Amino acid sequence: MGITKSEKFTEQQNQIANFAKAFGHPARVAILQHLFKINTCICGDLVEEIGLAQPTISQHLKELKNLGLIKGNIEGTKVCYCIHKENWTKMKLVMNEFLDQDILTTECC
Amino acid sequence: MGITKSEKFTEQQNQIANFAKAFGHPARVAILQHLFKINTCICGDLVEEIGLAQPTISQHLKELKNLGLIKGNIEGTKVCYCIHKENWTKMKLVMNEFLDQDILTTECC
């Protein structure tokens, strides 16, 4: 049904899934990497950099902004985006708790 | 169009996105957490544990297996699943390189 039964899972599990979903598209990965790489905050050069149409990039940026991973600031006709440091750090804590689980058991198979 | 233009991105970006997509559903997060938690490798108790229908769980398990994050072993009429340690470690390297990027810039906004 394409609908995720979020109510069956813990808040933590849904949170992990939501962050992961944001990274689940290479364009959003590329956008974030670019924002990290460029010292000056980048606006719509992302469209050229990534190579997708402007509305598509705008949509991906919106998702990242809604999750709180980036911020946008209007500067004249341009918009300047950058990583939301504090939230990025918080996100890392959540993801690392999941990724860094200790593997206590020996493999069964 | 619902189709991701993977060819526009680097192999690394696609790899990150593919791993992230696997974690982008709380059921798969829950499955993995359960496999980590339980000392004995778990088979279809996952169906009871997670609370989704058996074909649904089976489908999620298949995705995780295709990505190489878990292994399955047939034991009689049951199937025993566990984390694929080596691949999990490799996945962590890829994800951490992405997540742990240094934020050199000051925020612009």
Next chain:
DNA sequence: TACTTTAATCGTAATATTGCAATGTATTAA
């Protein structure tokens, strides 16, 4: 053999995601 158990697969419905052309909205420049 026939029956049971367990899990995979098939088929399908409902919903979500991706991508972009067209359009709208500010802001700046002329």
Next chain:
DNA sequence: TTAATACATTGCAATATTACGATTAAAGTA
């Protein structure tokens, strides 16, 4: 004011994902 620039939004088509009933396949049990 008019035109240009930069980006957001809308609307829609194509594809992907999620979920599960029904069925199948494989192995154990009576």
